Amino acid sequence: TQSTRPQRILGAVQKNATRGDPRSVVRAIDQYCRNQEWAMNVGDEKGCILDSVVSEVNPATVLELGTYCGYSTVRIASLLPPHAKLITLEFNPEFAVIARQVIAWAGLEDKIQLVEGASGDLIPKMKEQFGVETFDLVFLDHWKDRYLPDTKLMEECGLLRKGSVLLADNVICPGTPEYLEFVRSSPRYESQYFKSHLEYTKVEDGMEKSVFLG
Ligand SMILES: O=C(NCc1cccc(CNc2ccc3[nH]ncc3c2)c1)c1cc(-c2ccc(F)cc2)cc(O)c1O
Ligand SMILES: [Mg+2]
Numbered sequence: 001t002q003s004t005r006p007q008r009i010l011g012a013v014q015k016n017a018t019r020g021d022p023r024s025v026v027r028a029i030d031q032y033c034r035n036q037e038w039a040m041n042v043g044d045e046k047g048c049i050l051d052s053v054v055s056e057v058n059p060a061t062v063l064e065l066g067t068y069c070g071y072s073t074v075r076i077a078s079l080l081p082p083h084a085k086l087i088t089l090e091f092n093p094e095f096a097v098i099a100r101q102v103i104a105w106a107g108l109e110d111k112i113q114l115v116e117g118a119s120g121d122l123i124p125k126m127k128e129q130f131g132v133e134t135f136d137l138v139f140l141d142h143w144k145d146r147y148l149p150d151t152k153l154m155e156e157c158g159l160l161r162k163g164s165v166l167l168a169d170n171v172i173c174p175g176t177p178e179y180l181e182f183v184r185s186s187p188r189y190e191s192q193y194f195k196s197h198l199e200y201t202k203v204e205d206g207m208e209k210s211v212f213l214g
Helices: 005-016 022-035 043-057 073-076 094-104 119-130 144-156 171-174 176-187
Strands: 059-066 085-090 111-117 135-140 158-166 189-197 204-212
Touching: 005 022, 005 094, 022 043, 022 094, 022 171, 022 176, 043 073, 043 135, 043 189, 043 204, 059 073, 059 144, 073 085, 073 094, 073 111, 073 144, 085 094, 085 119, 085 144, 094 111, 111 119, 135 144, 144 158, 144 171, 144 176, 158 176, 171 176, 176 189
Parallel strands: 059 085, 059 135, 085 111, 135 158
Antiparallel strands: 158 204, 189 204
16 A cells, blocks of 8 residues: 655654654654655754744743644754653644654654644643643644634633744745734734745745744
């Protein structure tokens, strides 16, 4: 039977990466997706922007919306301080199955909680079910038309505090026009655009970093 792209990505990790070495997992996925077949990981170029924002925020609590195969999950978690926690939400069960194995290969199970379901259903349960107060950093990388409603939902649920940082992937390609318009015009956010390229291509894309001002 035919393998899926996520299964082939996992195979590349198990073949080329060292167990317990998150950076080798990231490298193995980037080499596979650059040389064999494209996949919608944040990738190496935008990944450096992600690394710099994670390092600057040095978050104790991170929410990732959209796990896919766990590339950015592993990339973020590898930079977290001890005892810091990352919750990642994935709607597609097939992606979740692969991501759990990629996370395990990297040896980061203790820092990462992968929750299956849709952001709209899970965000209101964060405090009671997952014991979260607020998130220091949110990485948005799921369905692009969910970025804005989920940001408003996180505000309503009291999950953002003064200084919480939102980092959004793909604000140019595929694009998130309503989200960009909102965070750039709202007096409650201070936004900054990081120009880059769509993963593994020369197509323009970028990431938007928005600080919640409370
Ligand atoms: O669309 C994208 N990613 C999101 C996505 C996509 C599919 C499935 C899921 C299922 N996961 C999911 C859904 C809803 C959810 N709610 N809460 C959690 C959660 C999780 C998520 C994307 C596309 C491109 C792209 C494609 C083609 C092209 F030509 C250029 C660019 C590049 C990217 O970097 C991208 O990130
Ligand atoms: Mg993306």
